Amino acid sequence: MLAARKTVILVACLALASLPPRSSAAEPARNTGPWNMESLQRVPPAAWGAKSGLVQEVYYEGEPLSGKPTRVFAYCARPENAPGKVPGMVLVHGGGGKAFAEWAALWAKRGYAALAMDLAGCGPDGKRLPDGGPPQDDNAKFRDFTDAEVRQMWTYHAVAAAIRGHSLLASLAEVDPQRIGVTGISWGGYLTCIVAGIDGRLKVAVPVYGCGFLDQNSAWLGRFEKMSAEQRRRWVRLFDPAQYLPGVRCPILFTNGTNDFAYPLESYRKSYRLVPGRVDLRIEVRMPHGHPQGWAPKEIGLYVDSVLKAGDPLPRLGPMRTADAKSGKTTASAAFTAKVPVVQGQIHWTHDTGPWQKRQWSSADARLRDRCVEAELPARRPIVYYLSVADRRDAMLSTEHGELP
Numbered sequence: 001m002l003a004a005r006k007t008v009i010l011v012a013c014l015a016l017a018s019l020p021p022r023s024s025a026a027e028p029a030r031n032t033g034p035w036n037m038e039s040l041q042r043v044p045p046a047a048w049g050a051k052s053g054l055v056q057e058v059y060y061e062g063e064p065l066s067g068k069p070t071r072v073f074a075y076c077a078r079p080e081n082a083p084g085k086v087p088g089m090v091l092v093h094g095g096g097g098k099a100f101a102e103w104a105a106l107w108a109k110r111g112y113a114a115l116a117m118d119l120a121g122c123g124p125d126g127k128r129l130p131d132g133g134p135p136q137d138d139n140a141k142f143r144d145f146t147d148a149e150v151r152q153m154w155t156y157h158a159v160a161a162a163i164r165g166h167s168l169l170a171s172l173a174e175v176d177p178q179r180i181g182v183t184g185i186s187w188g189g190y191l192t193c194i195v196a197g198i199d200g201r202l203k204v205a206v207p208v209y210g211c212g213f214l215d216q217n218s219a220w221l222g223r224f225e226k227m228s229a230e231q232r233r234r235w236v237r238l239f240d241p242a243q244y245l246p247g248v249r250c251p252i253l254f255t256n257g258t259n260d261f262a263y264p265l266e267s268y269r270k271s272y273r274l275v276p277g278r279v280d281l282r283i284e285v286r287m288p289h290g291h292p293q294g295w296a297p298k299e300i301g302l303y304v305d306s307v308l309k310a311g312d313p314l315p316r317l318g319p320m321r322t323a324d325a326k327s328g329k330t331t332a333s334a335a336f337t338a339k340v341p342v343v344q345g346q347i348h349w350t351h352d353t354g355p356w357q358k359r360q361w362s363s364a365d366a367r368l369r370d371r372c373v374e375a376e377l378p379a380r381r382p383i384v385y386y387l388s389v390a391d392r393r394d395a396m397l398s399t400e401h402g403e404l405p
Contacts, residue, residue: 030247032198033238034150040163041201043171054078054108055101057124058115060168062133063160065152070133072161073124074117075101077108078174087179087308088169091116092162092195094186094210095136097291098126110301111309115169119158119191133157136187142223144231155191155239162195166202179203179308181250185294186210186262189255190241193271196252197244204307205252208294211263211271212241217356219262245274253280253303255294257287258348264356265384265401272400280316283386283398285348285361299395312339315389320399322377332387333374334399340391345373348398349385359384381405 049057055077062070079086089107091114093100099118107114121132134140134154141154150156162182170177181204184192189210196205215224215236224232237243254272256263265283272279282299305311318335325331336342345366352359366375366387373389382405388398 030198030200030249031243032247033194033243034156035159035163035198037163037198040160041167041199043167044164046168052101054080054105058168060164062164063151063157065133065157069131070121070157071129071131072117072119072133072164073099073122073129074115074165075099075104076169076172077101077104077114077116078172079108079111079113082111082174085176086111086113086174087181088113088115088172088175088177089304090114090162090166090169090180090182090195092158092182092184092188092191093119093291094184094188094190094294095138097185097188098122099124100291103291103295106295110305112304113169113172113175115165117161117165119154119161119188133161138220138223142220142227142235144227145234147234150238153239155194158191159194159198162191163199166195166199170201177201181205181304181308183295183300183304184208184210185291186289189263189294190214193241193248194239194244196250197241197247200247200249203250204304205248205250206255206300206303207252208255208297208300209257209260209263209289210241211254211256211268212243212245212274213267213270214240216270217264217267241271242274245271246276248275249277251278251280251303251307253282253300255282255287255297255300256284257289258283258285258350258361259357259359260287260289261357262289266356269400280314281398281400282396283348283388283401284396285363298393299397302393302395314395315340315342315391315397317373317387317389317397317399320387320402322402322404329379330377330404331374332377332385332402333372334387335372336389337371338389338391340393340395342368342373342389343392344368344390345375346388346390347375347377347385348388349378349383351378351380351383353382377404
């Protein structure tokens with residue numbers, strides 16, 4: 001009987017490994033919300049400033065605020081001695097962040113032109129510009145507003161600044177405009193989900209931490225509870241990434257931790273399931289939350305390289321399958337494909353319920369066999385669990401999480 005069960009799992013894994021990507025035949029039309037994409041895709045006027053090493057300061061035109069023009073400050077980094085046109089990356093910071101010169105330089109050292117803009121209306125010294133956009137505190141993000149005031153809101157300006165930054169980056173003589181991606185951290189990940197859904201020029205996206213369904217489960221539930229029903233509907237309709245993720249057409253790597261304080265796995269899964277095309281996941285047990293921590297995972301650069309520079313791709317996991325055996329044990333399995341050999345598989349689980357941020361997770365090695373990772377689940381219930389694999393570069397990807405009551 002055990003041999004028969006192994007045969008069933010093996011056949012399932014081999015079948016899953018050959019499955020094509022999800023069909024895009026029924027993709028919904030792209031929703032661009034309140035943003036005028038024709039205008040945002042024009043090259044914004046820009047004034048270039050001081051240069052230090054690979055990084056140069058630049059100010060470019062933002063969206064008008066209260067009828068007055070605004071400027072966005074950014075750092076633009078370029079690789080040295082690049083043979084021909086290079087790919088580009090738009091870098092979107094999160095709450096409490098700024099235009100990070102070191103982030104842009106990291107991508108330049110990887111062979112990319114990179115633009116890291118400030119989304120708090122500040123300049124290189126961290127002080128508010130007299131003609132900067134809205135501040136990025138939570139009061140600015142969640143304040144009451146009418147339909148007539150949509151273009152005064154922080155999210156509206158931040159998304160526009162990221163797309164205008166893309167347009168500026170694409171206009172540079174040394175940049176290949178057909179090879180540009182975006183990545184963002186925390187609130188920048190939230191913005192990346194929106195930008196990737198409405199800017200069809202992007203070729204790859206990596207949102208870190210940030211996702212949609214903020215009104216259903218996030219660190220800001222208290223903010224939504226204080227809103228009127230009308231205000232809440234308006235905010236969600238215009239500014240929640242769930243409205244725009246169905247428009248994503250490029251490969252997208254969602255990166256998060258099991259215990260993220262702001263963006264729990266529940267809302268995360270609802271968000272990435274909205275994307276009609278290629279989705280990959282990197283869920284790390286207890287991944288710390290922060291800007292350096294958010295740009296540190298090696299998988300981000302490898303994933304982008306595989307799309308924009310024909311680099312070796314990360315492993316790709318098929319859907320996780322869960323099967324009960326007559327022995328009473330339950331096995332989770334997933335097929336994978338990999339160009340770089342996979343050297344480790346793991347199963348991760350928690351028996352805790354309640355707030356995702358407080359759950360304790362455990363991990364154990366899983367079996368690798370015939371392009372399949374599999375593991376027996378602990379008998380205790382309830383359980384939330386997922387599988388992961390890592391290749392010999394120590395690059396890890398994971399499945400969706402499953403739940404058994």
